[in-house]
Amino acid sequence: MSNSYAQPILRTADLSEGLRIVERLLGIADLRDLEVDFEARVSSAEILAPLLELLPHARWFAEGDTGGSSTKGDEPLAHLPVRLRGLALSPETVQPFLDAVGDSPATVRWDFMGWPEAPEVGLGVGGARGAFVTLCVNVRDLELEVPATDHTVFVHVKQVEAERAPWLAAQVGLSVIGDLEMAPY
Template sequence: MSNSYAQPILRTGDLSEGLRIVQKLLGIADLTDLEVDFDARISSAHSLSGVMTLLPDADWWAEGERDGASDAGDDPMDSLPIRLRRWAGTPETVEPFLKAVGDSPATVRWDFSAWPDAPEVGLGVGGTRGAFVTLCTHARDLDLEEPAADCTVFVHVKQVEAERAPWLAAQVGLQVIGDLVMAPY
């Protein structure tokens, strides 16, 4: 299994604009087997309460040099700040998740079967490990390490199909705005 590569195509202070671009990208994708993955760094009890109500089976672990993890049966409230992940969720959970995390750094990644043919850049259908869209909020990077007040939309492609990223951006009236980077998962 290899990682996808991601390239930012939109940075905005308007979360609804970020979600609109995600929906436009999903509109050209093969959404067979669509799943949504959630990732957040949570340090407030308020955000944690909302996220755990929405995603009670999420995996989490204490950040830093501290103990505490979901697989040990620990209480996440006693372990703040934590890193939380939930795989294979539903699209209907996205907006409630974003509301619950508040200003905590978070990503939502839509995972689907394939990107369409991109004949203008010599590419056929693009899939397996290279067909994702990620919305990153309150962080500038996919690892959630660089705080930001805005959100960023990333398109994911296979490294050998790097030219697909600018092509995808153009399909929604945008252009790439940063480097192609290996995605963390």
């Protein structure tokens, strides 16, 4: 499995605006096999408890020197802060996840079959590899390293189809606002 390349197209303090842009992008995508992945950096029991209730099979690992993880069967509360990841979930879990995550840094990534044809930039229908949209919540980057008070929407494409990112942004009335970068997973 190779990584996708992502480019930011919106930064906003209004989370609902970010979600509207995601919905518009999903409206032009081939949504067969649609699933959602979540990741969050969690520092408090008040945030961790509802996230674990929502995502009971989430994987997690400790950030720092404690070395705790779900693969070892450790108790996450004993290892805060942790990075929690839920994979291949239903789109209906997005709003409950956003409600539970509070002001913690998090990402929601929609994964689907492909992007549409982009004849204006010479591209045919895009396949599943590189067909994602990510909403970064309370963080500026895909790796959850740069905390923020706003939210960023990224479109993902194949590296060889980099022209698709600005084309996608234009389809929802936006333009790219940063560089194309390799996504972490």
